[in-house]
Amino acid sequence: MKISGAIIIEGHVQGLSNVRSLGERGIPIYVIDVNHCLAQHSKYCRKFFRCPAFSSPQFIDFILKIGENEQLDGWVLIPSNDHIVENLSHNKERLTPYFKTIVPSPDILNKIINKKNLLDVALQCGTPFPATCYPENLKMVKSFNFPILLKGNYGLSFYKATHAKAIQANNIEELHSLLSDILTKVEPKNIMIQELIPFDAENKVVSFTCFAEQGEIKTYWMGEKLREHPIKYGTATYSRSINIPQVLRGAVPLVNNLSYTGVCEIEFMRDPRDGVYKLIEINPRTWLWVGLAKTCGIDYAYMVYAYLNKLPINYGMEYTINIKWINWITDLVFGMESIVKHNITLRNYLKSLKGRKVNAIWNWNDIMPGIAFLFLLLYIAKKRG
Secondary structure, eight states: OOOOOEEEESOSHHHHHHHHHHHTTTOOEEEEESSOOSGGGSTTEEEEEEOSOTTSHHHHHHHHHHHHHHTOTTEEEEEOSHHHHHHHHHTHHHHTTTEEEOOOOHHHHHHHHSHHHHHHHHHHHTOOOOOEEOGGGGGGGGGSOSSEEEEESSHHHHHHHHSOSEEEEOSHHHHHHHHHHHTTTSOGGGEEEEEOOOOOSSOOEEEEEEEEETTEEEEEEEEEEEEEESSSSOEEEEEEEEOOHHHHHHHHHHHHHHTOOEEEEEEEEEETTTTEEEEEEEESSOOTTHHHHHHHTOOHHHHHHHHHTTOOOOOOOOOOOSOEEEOHHHHHHHHHHHHHTTSSOHHHHHHHTOSOEEESSOOTTSOHHHHHHHHHHHHHHHHHO
């Protein structure tokens, strides 16, 4: 019997994790990326294709052409960033006759990717979030406590334009100066101004992740970023699995209100002023360190594959906590930067490395991506930066 395969779209660290998750089960895997990537070097990757920009109309044509040429009827599409999710969502009618995918509909997606709409949903269902305003009601900032953050309603687009996930302003004068500069790169409607949750060295970004069907959470997993790059508002270099009931209580009504189906990651951060975990954002897909969830017992990539192929799924609600995930090279570089800036001592850095860990890239059963990473390091940094 011919086994239906999966196409992993974008093959960086999370794409590599998803390739391994499915490949270990004997599921045929193709990888597609706009650049050379880690996942193309995995022993589980049968074919690799470089594609047009993920957000372009040509990307959908490209996917359909590969499906036709390679006879991939019924294969599963697994995306790894918001641009891919959005493009697949808006072109689902074209794709459905040939591929299986589990992305939110455009109306649900618009409530997630546009952070202003997301905060409107959070307000409706009682999920806490930091005090927020927008350029058109800038006077509200007078009631905020500085420092504050300038962010994008569309996070990935804001990052592409400013090379930062968020930009900090320490006073009203600095806010006006930064806002003037950002407005030359980003439209006013795509900018939000949000009170910064104070950092007390204990309140890390917490990721609540789940697989849901029509808003009903089938299984969930949580982790926290222990270190990230840049040092603030960045991407995880070191993280661990945890379980915080208050975060679950904040996430459940959001997922339910959105009637969400599939995998998502919801980020929260505890405000030390009131002890409340407050909403940061939702990613409607797997995330960078999804491999840690798999190690802990929650295999999201396979859940997506099994759900779309109507295979039995064991939705377990229990997972192992205090397992750590590390990207050794990036964590070492930015860990040393934190030591130089006195954000952490060398002793505490070394102490933090104790315990059971999973490597972001290196795997003794699939060694080529780890070797390729060393050679592709500058290339990856340039393309992703």
